[in-house]
């Protein structure tokens with residue numbers, strides 16, 4: 542069976558166990574989490590989160606892009622979140638990525654100039670601080686508490702990163 546069909550089978554079981562719930566749209570912990578798309582990050586397990594408690598916004602690297610800002614504006618103004626957790630992690634695919642090489646690869650494959658930046662970084666802690674600084678300087682966002690963490694994908698522990 543192909544992977545997606547197998548997941549659909551799992552959903553039949555999930556729906557049967559799930560029952561009907563009517564959780565509010567507003568996250569119960571009034572929390573938004575920005576994190577990486579990495580497949581080893583299970584925030585529900587790692588943080589003891591339950592459904593309905595937090596917004597989880599994910600992209601490659603967990604960095605503050607324009608679209609993340611868009612999501613956070615909605616999260617804060619329309620769904621009442623009041624604090625932000627940034628969770629980056631060890632062994633990230635963006636750590637040390639050669640963006641120039643990736644752009645050349647895309648151009649060679651497609652003939653199109655890939656002018657975007659991909660968010661590669663050298664220092665995970667510095668990357669978290671930069672993400673926090675970008676969010677703190679966004680005028681459309683509320684000035685809420687932001688805390689930053691590095692998740693160790695080998696051990697499952699979070700380390701808090703001091704933000705200025």
Ligand SMILES: [Zn+2]
Pocket residue numbers: 577578579601602603630632633634635
């Ligand atoms: Zn990552």
